[in-house]
Amino acid sequence: MDTVAGPKAGRKVSTWLVPLIGFTISLASLIWAFRRFPIAQMGEHLRTMNWGWLGFAVAIEVATHFLDAWRWRELLRPASVPPYGAALQSVFAGLFVNDLVPARAGEAVRCFLLTYKTEIHLPLVITSVVILRVMDGLWIVILFFATSLFVEGAGTVTGVMSVYAAVVIGLALLLLFVLFRKHHAHAFVRNTSWAARFIHFLDEVHKLGNWRELRIVMLSSGVYWAMQICAAWAITRADNFYFTFSQMTFLLIVKSVGTLVPTAPAGVGAFQATAIYALRHFFTEAPDAKILAELLFGFLTLPGLVGGAIAVALAGYNLKDLVRHAQEMHRKHKAEKQ
Numbered sequence: 001m002d003t004v005a006g007p008k009a010g011r012k013v014s015t016w017l018v019p020l021i022g023f024t025i026s027l028a029s030l031i032w033a034f035r036r037f038p039i040a041q042m043g044e045h046l047r048t049m050n051w052g053w054l055g056f057a058v059a060i061e062v063a064t065h066f067l068d069a070w071r072w073r074e075l076l077r078p079a080s081v082p083p084y085g086a087a088l089q090s091v092f093a094g095l096f097v098n099d100l101v102p103a104r105a106g107e108a109v110r111c112f113l114l115t116y117k118t119e120i121h122l123p124l125v126i127t128s129v130v131i132l133r134v135m136d137g138l139w140i141v142i143l144f145f146a147t148s149l150f151v152e153g154a155g156t157v158t159g160v161m162s163v164y165a166a167v168v169i170g171l172a173l174l175l176l177f178v179l180f181r182k183h184h185a186h187a188f189v190r191n192t193s194w195a196a197r198f199i200h201f202l203d204e205v206h207k208l209g210n211w212r213e214l215r216i217v218m219l220s221s222g223v224y225w226a227m228q229i230c231a232a233w234a235i236t237r238a239d240n241f242y243f244t245f246s247q248m249t250f251l252l253i254v255k256s257v258g259t260l261v262p263t264a265p266a267g268v269g270a271f272q273a274t275a276i277y278a279l280r281h282f283f284t285e286a287p288d289a290k291i292l293a294e295l296l297f298g299f300l301t302l303p304g305l306v307g308g309a310i311a312v313a314l315a316g317y318n319l320k321d322l323v324r325h326a327q328e329m330h331r332k333h334k335a336e337k338q
Contacts, residue, residue, distance in 0.1 A: 027264075032273055038287040045291050050238045054299065057234035061303045064227045065091055071220040075128050076120065079207035086117040089311045096308020099266040099301060113315065127205050134175055135221045136256075137168035143225060144253045150246040153281035157254065164257055179209035228252060235299050239292060243282060251278035266305075271297050 069088035076082060094110030111125045144161050148154040208214075233248040243251075258274030259267040275293035280286065 027269065034272075034290075036286075037290055041287055042291050042294070045239055045295070048240065050240070053234050053238035057231045057238060057299060058303055060227050060231040060234065061300055062307060064224055064231065065095065065304060065307060067220065067224050067227065071217045071224065072128060072132060074213055074220070075131060075208065075217045076124070077213050078210040079124055080118070080120045082114060082118040082120060086114060089315060090114040090117065092304065092307040092311035093315060094308070095304035096312050099305045099308065102264050123205075124207065128208060131175060131208065132217070132221070134168065134171050135218055136225070137164070138172060138218075139221055139225045140253050140256055141165040141168055142222075143249050147246040147249045147253075150244075151250045151281070154250055156281070157257075160257065161253075178205050179214075225252075231300065232296060235296055236292060239295055241284075241288075241292065247282050250281070251275060254278040266297075266301050268297070 066088060069084065069091045072091065073082055073084055073087045090110045090113040093113050094106035096106065097109045098104055098106030107129065111122065111129055114120060114125050115122045141161070141164065144154075145165075148158065148161075229245060229248050229252055232252055233243065233245060236243050236248065254277060255271060255274045258277075259270045261270070264270075272290075272293045275296055276286075276289045279289035279292060284292070
């Protein structure tokens with residue numbers, strides 16, 4: 001009885017420990033961000049905003065999600081080309097869930113929905129998303145070290161970014177090894193008993209090993225990040241702040257790295273805290289930094305939330321049925337491989 005109870009207890013702990021840590025981080029960040037929040041000044045900022053610049057920012061932010069769907073489709077092209085509409089719907093549905101459910105559950109929904117809509121095997125879809133996230137990480141590293149010389153105070157996070165860069169580069173090299181060293185990867189798996197179950201997974205991964213598509217997606221990922229920077233810059237411009245693109249790049253990098261740990265829905269709390277931290281490095285007054293952080297959070301999150309709600313409504317699926325369908329496809333594909 002004791003030997004059975006041990007693993008069950010471990011599983012129970014693992015199910016609540018990670019969410020608890022995430023919510024604790026979010027709560028602590030929110031308390032810090034809203035401590036002495038200038039509510040009276042918030043209305044004045046909204047009243048004097050330039051709505052032309054704001055509309056421009058929202059349009060760019062929406063366009064980034066369309067580009068995200070396109071680069072995802074291009075990455076999958078060597079194995080199976082999904083319809084662009086299915087990829088776009090999956091991206092927006094994932095954003096919607098991320099904004100409403102903690103721990104970035106939208107990433108799983110994004111994968112499950114594309115599998116459901118296109119019959120592309122789930123391991124392949126998951127691998128493609130992992131590759132996209134590694135590419136995003138590489139661009140974060142590139143952008144940080146390219147702008148750190150022009151942003152005062154950037155040196156304070158160089159240590160953290162160096163660790164982040166080492167991890168991302170290590171993951172990138174591992175992915176390249178798996179993608180293009182098929183025989184070596186298979187030999188490693190066969191000689192490692194705990195990893196033997198991943199043979200069928202490696203077969204899916206190798207399908208994405210095409211230099212042409214990887215180059216295209218890597219370049220388009222650079223455009224994807226440039227558009228996000230432009231959207232953030234336009235929001236600050238709408239609120240009559242005159243930050244440089246280098247400063248907005250630094251802010252977006254700090255926000256992205258600071259919200260890596262799965263926290264509350266939409267990264268609320270961690271988003272505001274990291275944005276305020278970056279803005280204070282630009283000698284922004286504390287009240288203005290807090291207000292601007294809330295404006296950035298609201299107007300960068302809203303397009304994904306609205307677009308995601310539309311995508312979910314058009315999809316007409318039940319989340320449990322979606323997960324079950326994807327799992328059945330995975331089991332069927334695994335049985336075929338055996």
